[in-house]
Amino acid sequence: MQKKNVPSLVKDQKLIKKRRSQIVKAAVTLFNQKGYHKATTREVAQASGFSIGTLYEYIGSKEDILYLVCDAVYDEVVEKWEKLMDGELQGLDRLHQVIEAYFRVIDSLQDEVLVMYQESKSLSDEALSYVLEKELKMKAMFEKELRVAKSEDIVHLDESEFSLACHNILVAGHMWTFRRWAIQRDYDIDSYCKWQIHQLLQSFGVKLPKPGATIERETGGTV
Template sequence: MKKKKVPSMVKDQQLIKKRREQMIKGAVTLFKQKGFHRTTTREIAKESGFSIGTLYEYIGSKEDVLYLVCDSIYEQVRDRLQQYLQTTEQAGMDRLKLAIASFFKVVDEMQDEVLVMYQEAKSLPKEALPYVLEKDIEMTEMMEQIINDCVEQGLLELSAQEVKLVANNIIIQGHMWTFRRWILQKLYTIEEYTELQIEQLLQGIDMDKSKS
């Protein structure tokens, strides 16, 4: 899926990157408070630290800002998860547990961004939405691969369909830490939440295995 090209009147790529990072940070704050539709481009510019005129030198519309926000969030989550996994030599079930814990940790660190993405991705323009959804699929496939490794080693007995479902469940359980945080974060620390989710996930797999 081809990445959407966001228009810019500025040619300096480093400056574009810097300004858009400021824009993304400001937009996340406002979208969390007011939502995408109630936030104006003027407010985004002010929160980002520059004028409305400067804002439009780096984007073509408010929808472009939302696209940049969603794209940036997926990139950061994926990159951080890969970094956590690359720094370990663990394999098998230990690697799966680490992958789950690392994903939950990243979501905890970026919970405002993840919350905004879930709430506002539906407002993306039609030409941008498929690309952003593809990024979500790629992240889920990272988890699928780790689960498949356990299946190939004989550590788990799961069909291809079951692997996909387990991978999606892990992603949703991680994201749930943000969109149910009003209650979950009163009950658990992120470490407690992670431990319980991993325990229940593995128990569920073992129960399915014992029925077969």
């Protein structure tokens, strides 16, 4: 699936990137406050710091704004996720960090992820297909890690279980945002990571010391 071509009257790619970043940031705030359908392009322009005429120099339609938001969310998640990873870690420590880093990135992008979940259904079929394809690429990243962990006899998943295991990780991260009205009353991000990862590892067949026990990591943290 090819990236959607969002029209721009401006040719300077650096300026396009800068202005669209402003648009995305403003749109996330407005879409969370009012919803995609109630927020107007004029309001997005005003919140972005420029006129409606200037806004349309960088987009062709209101849907382009939502598409840019969804596209940016996945790119930023992957970029921040990779920066948090320690390439020296191996084995169970590596698998733990892969999942925890993902959860913490989602925590830092809560508003963006919430907009994506609530409003992506308003995208055209073509744009939505592209956005969903990016999520499947994230799923593939988790599957790669789980398969390495299986080859090291860390996780014990049947072939038919890998796909669902990856979806479980993705949803567990996203749940921190779309259920935050309830979950964040009882947990902070540290305790959420601890218990979610513990439950995920159990479901992956990781040999824990005993039910409910914790695994001490080299960094001093626990699962």
